[in-house]
Each structure stands twice: as structure tokens, then as C-alpha cells.
Amino acid sequence: MKRISILGATGSVGQNTLDLVRRTPERFTVVALTGGHNITQLAADAIEFQAELAVTAHEDLLEDLRAALSHTQIEVAAGATALIEAAARPAQWIMSAIVGVAGLPPSFEALKQGTTLALANKESLVTAGQLLMNTARVNHARIIPVDSEHSAIYQALVGEDTAAVSRVVITASGGAFRDWPIEELQNATLEQASNHPNWDMGQRITIDSASMFNKAMEVIEAREFFGFDPEQIEVLVHPESIVHAMVGFCDGGFMAHVGPPDMRHAIGYALNWPQREVLPVEPLDLAGIGQLNFQTPDPARYPALRLAREVMERRGLSGAVFNAAKERAMDHFIDGRIGFADMAQVIEQVLTQVSADNGLIDAEITLDQVLQVDHLSRNNADRVVKGMNS
Ligand code: NAD
Ligand code: MG
Numbered sequence: 575m576k577r578i579s580i581l582g583a584t585g586s587v588g589q590n591t592l593d594l595v596r597r598t599p600e601r602f603t604v605v606a607l608t609g610g611h612n613i614t615q616l617a618a619d620a621i622e623f624q625a626e627l628a629v630t631a632h633e634d635l636l637e638d639l640r641a642a643l644s645h646t647q648i649e650v651a652a653g654a655t656a657l658i659e660a661a662a663r664p665a666q667w668i669m670s671a672i673v674g675v676a677g678l679p680p681s682f683e684a685l686k687q688g689t690t691l692a693l694a695n696k697e698s699l700v701t702a703g704q705l706l707m708n709t710a711r712v713n714h715a716r717i718i719p720v721d722s723e724h725s726a727i728y729q730a731l732v733g734e735d736t737a738a739v740s741r742v743v744i745t746a747s748g749g750a751f752r753d754w755p756i757e758e759l760q761n762a763t764l765e766q767a768s769n770h771p772n773w774d775m776g777q778r779i780t781i782d783s784a785s786m787f788n789k790a791m792e793v794i795e796a797r798e799f800f801g802f803d804p805e806q807i808e809v810l811v812h813p814e815s816i817v818h819a820m821v822g823f824c825d826g827g828f829m830a831h832v833g834p835p836d837m838r839h840a841i842g843y844a845l846n847w848p849q850r851e852v853l854p855v856e857p858l859d860l861a862g863i864g865q866l867n868f869q870t871p872d873p874a875r876y877p878a879l880r881l882a883r884e885v886m887e888r889r890g891l892s893g894a895v896f897n898a899a900k901e902r903a904m905d906h907f908i909d910g911r912i913g914f915a916d917m918a919q920v921i922e923q924v925l926t927q928v929s930a931d932n933g934l935i936d937a938e939i940t941l942d943q944v945l946q947v948d949h950l951s952r953n954n955a956d957r958v959v960k961g962m963n964s
Contacts, residue, residue: 575603578845581661581680582671584609584616586776587694587720590837591669592619594845597854599623606660608672608680611635617642624648627663629656631676658683667845669720670695673778674901675894675948678702682941685715692844694720696795697901701894702944703798718844719799723792725840726818726831727800734823741822742802744792745812746871747772747835749784751914752813756875762914764907772815772835778904785917786871787900790882794893797886804886809879811869816858834858877918881925891939891947892929898951899924906959916962924954 578595582588588609595602604623609616610631620628620643627649630639636652643650651659654676661668661680668684669692670677677695682702684691686709693699698706710717719725723744731739750769751759767784768777775783782788793807815835820828833839834856842853871879885896903920906912912920928951 576601576667577603577605577665578667578669579604579606579660579663579665579684580669580671581606581608581657581684582669582673582677582695583607583619584612585671585673586774586779587671587837587841588669591671591692591841591845592623594838594842594853595623598851605665606663608657608660613638613642620648621646627651627660629660631657631672654679662687665689667692669841669844670698671720673697673776675701675897675945678944679941682706682709685709685717686713688713688715690716690718690847692720692841693717694841696721696791697897699795699798700791701897701948702939702941703794703893705939705941705944707798717799718847719795720837720840720844721792721795722835722837722840723819724795724799725843726833727796727821729843730819730821730829730831731800734821734829736800738823738825739802739806739821740824741806741808742796742800743808743810743820743822743828744789744796745810745815745817745819745868746786746789747783747815748811748813748869748871749786749788750780751784751875752811756872759875760913760915764910767907767914771813773837775837778901781904781907782900785878785914786876787878787917787921789871789876790878790885791897791900793879793882794885794896798893804883809871811871812867814863814866816860816863816866832858877922881918881922884925888929891943892925894944894947895925895928895951896921898948899928899955902952902955903959906955911963912959916959920955920958920962923958924951927958928954 604625606627607625608629629651633653661683670681671694678698681698767781770780820830836855885892899921903917
């Protein structure tokens with residue numbers, strides 16, 4: 575029996591993970607499950623999977639969680655420290671599927687116990703890539719990427735010498751507004767931005783897909799996880815979302831990873847690694863799909879990709895600045911204070927303003943510094959938005 579924990583169990587990736595665990599429960603012991611506001615879901619999952627511990631991120635919901643599990647032996651806890659304790663509980667496999675930088679401290683803690691970390695939380699690598707990779711190395715922990723493009727690259731590299739890699743292509747669906755006239759993007763509504771053409775995911779990553787900020791994050795994620803040079807990483811718009819990534823080698827050959835757009839493939843690969851097991855994904859019907867298309871992304875439509883290049887050039891804490899500005903800009907878009915296209919402007923301004931403080935950017939990266947710069951950048955984003963609205 576493999577002891578597993580799922581951080582962010584009530585979200586889209588968390589629920590897909592549990593869907594796989596449910597199919598072969600005899601293989602797993604569920605240690606800890608964590609969630610946020612959805613106490614009903616968290617309690618139901620904790621009971622179904624006989625978890626040892628259930629944690630909500632919100633201290634004010636502790637009593638609700640306690641009441642929902644009062645007739646069981648399941649331990650309950652709440653708050654940021656409890657999330658870290660959940661990640662520190664001995665487990666052989668931990669899924670990091672909290673959304674946002676909130677997922678970083680638990681990811682970091684999980685690595686300290688030398689476990690296998692299935693990493694969906696891309697914010698961990700974007701904000702603190704080097705710190706995370708070093709922590710994994712020092713503690714003999716393994717990170718298996720769960721973001722579908724990075725799982726694809728990981729799989730394409732099995733048995734290969736990374737020194738022979740010449741380029742990597744990450745594909746992007748183009749998101750909800752791929753075919754919209756650029757001048758109409760500013761008027762896109764929250765509802766329209768929350769609808770992905772191909773993938774069924776949490777709301778925030780879906781909005782990030784429409785603006786291509788998700789792909790910007792993934793380019794940085796690929797640089798941090800695999801150590802590729804920024805200029806080796808390319809992005810192509812691929813509306814069918816069938817080829818998830820391609821790794822090009824020095825001899826001109828490519829290994830492409832092809833599969834249906836279903837996160838259970840990448841999650842299942844990480845869950846079963848180093849084996850492969852049968853997964854509940856639709857068989858690919860390539861003849862039915864007929865053709866696969868690839869296009870260069872339009873830089874005017876997707877300023878996010880240019881900003882990702884700037885972040886990779888500066889490195890240091892600029893990934894933390896970028897991510898915080900992005901998270902905060904999205905909060906303001908969701909709350910109706912700024913338009914869709916304004917998000918990129920807020921992020922660019924914060925990146926320029928906070929990066930001007932060189933001391934901060936050049937500082938040696940510690941978890942505290944990442945969280946400090948995250949806080950500072952959020953405040954900065956709030957000021958930029960205030961300025962836009964005054
Ligand atoms: P989601 O919004 O569906 O779920 C997020 C989970 O995190 C929930 O369990 C929620 O309760 C919890 N959470 C939210 N805020 C929290 C906080 N402040 N503290 C602690 N827990 C909190 O998100 P998702 O779509 O499942 O994405 C999770 C992560 O995986 C993100 O980093 C995302 O970028 C990445 N990812 C998701 C997909 C996908 O298919 N959904 C694909 C690739 C990568
Ligand atoms: Mg992805």
C-alpha cells in the first residue's frame with residue numbers, strides 16, 4: 575500500500591487524482607487531504623478514502639469541518655500551519671494541487687521529507703524554482719511534473735541524454751479568445767474567460783489560458799524544472815490540444831507526446847511512475863481528428879509570452895513578482911475592477927516597478943524572501959489598479 579496525500583484535494587486536479595485512486599483503492603492508504611471553502615466535499619472525500627487527517631485552509635471553517643467529521647476518527651485541522659503539517663506527515667507520494675502561491679510552502683515542506691512530489695502547482699516552480707529543485711536534491715526527493723506539457727516533456731526524455739536536447743516546443747490551445755478580434759479582448763467577461771475550449775480545469779488556470787499567462791508560467795516552469803535555456807523553449811498554438819509538447823534533439827529528430835486533453839493521463843503517469851497502468855482516458859481517434867494545426871502565437875494578442883522572457887532573463891525573485899502581480903490582477907478582473915486586457919498591463923507595470931529594486935531581485939532566494947516579495951508585489955498591483963481607476 576502506497577501512503578499518499580493530496581494537497582488541494584477538493585479542486586479540479588485533486589478530484590481527478592481521487593478519481594484515479596477510487597479505481598484501485600487497495601493500492602493506496604490516504605494520509606492527508608486538504609481543501610479550502612468546500613467543507614462538504616472535503617469531509618465526504620475524507621470519509622470515503624478513510625483519510626487520517628483532513629485540513630481546511632480556513633481557520634474560521636474548522637468547526638464546520640469538525641462537525642462534519644465528528645462521528646469519525648479522522649483528525650481535523652485548519653490554517654496555513656496545519657497545511658504545512660499535512661505536507662510533513664510521512665507519505666510516499668504527495669500531490670501538490672493547491673492553486674496559487676499558497677501551494678508553495680506545503681510543496682517545500684513535502685520535499686523536506688524526501689518524498690515523491692507530484693507537482694501540479696506550477697506557482698511553486700515559477701516563484702521559487704531554484705530553491706525547490708535544490709530542496710529536492712538535498713533531501714533525495716523526486717518531483718514528477720503534473721502540468722500536462724511538463725509531464726509530456728518528462729515522458730519524452732525517458733532514456734534520453736538531456737545534453738542532446740536542442741529545443742523544446744510547448745503547445746497552447748490559444749484559450750477562449752484565440753479567434754477574437756484583439757480590440758474586443760478588453761470587453762471579455764468573466765464568464766467568457768472562464769470557459770476553456772478543450773480542457774476542463776479550475777477557474778483561475780482557465781482564465782490564465784485565455785490570456786496565455788498560463789503558457790507564460792509554463793515556459794518559466796520548464797526552464798526551472800528541466801534547466802533548459804530560455805531560447806531553447808518555444809511555444810506554438812495548437813488548437814486541437816493533442817500534442818502536449820515536443821522535445822527536439824541535436825540530430826533533428828523530435829519526440830512528441832500525444833494524448834487526449836484529459837488531466838488524468840498526466841496525474842496517472844505521476845501516480846504510477848515508474849510503471850504505467852491502464853487509465854480511464856478516451857482512446858485517441860486520430861483519423862477522426864483529421865489534422866493537427868500549429869501556429870506561432872501572435873505577440874500582440876498574447877503579451878504574456880514576452881513578459882515570461884523578461885522574467886527568465888532576470889531570474890532571482892522576479893518569478894515571484896510576476897506570479898503575485900498575475901494573481902492579484904486576476905482578483906481585480908474577477909471582482910470587475912479592471913478589464914481582461916488590463917491584467918497584462920498591471921503585471922507589466924508591477925514587474926517593472928518592483929524589479930527596479932535590484933537588491934530584492936538579486937537577493938539569495940529563501941522561502942521567506944519569496945513570500946515577502948509576493949506580499950510587496952500584491953500591494954504594488956493594488957496600487958496600480960487604483961491608479962487605473964482614479
Ligand atoms: P482549483 O481552483 O480547482 O483547486 C484548487 C485547490 O486549492 C482546492 O482544493 C482549493 O480548496 C485549494 N485552495 C485554494 N486556495 C487555497 C489557499 N489559499 N490555501 C490552501 N488551499 C487553497 O485549481 P486546479 O485547477 O485544480 O489547479 C491546481 C493547481 O494545478 C494550480 O497550480 C494549477 O495551475 C495547476 N494545474 C491545473 C490543471 C487543471 O487541469 N486544473 C492543469 C495543469 C496545472
Ligand atoms: Mg499545462
